[in-house]
Amino acid sequence: RIRSAPGQSLDDPTLSPLRDSDFTGLPPTFIITAECDPLSCDGEAYRDRIVAAGGSAWWQEEPRLVHSFLRARNSVPRAGEAFARIVADIGRLGAAMER
DSSP states (O other): OOOOOTTOOTTOTTTOGGGOSOOTTOOOEEEEEEEESTTHHHHHHHHHHHHHTTOOEEEEEEEEEETTGGGGTTTOHHHHHHHHHHHHHHHHHHHHHHO
């Protein structure tokens, strides 16, 4: 079940980004999904729409992990390793933007 703010439409792009019709003007975007998550393919689709609109986007799917895996980063080694990769990738993206 999708959780939204009181009165927020499920069609609101801030809740469901793929519902948006305009993907131009977005900042460089790094999208992380988990392989064992029904929403995983949404990450790839979101990346593709941003790139098709002329933006920069990267999609990374973490193998053999589930939705909300980052909550387990301190107790599940695979989740902790994924978190470290994500932090490093975002750091590289930030450094590239500073140039």
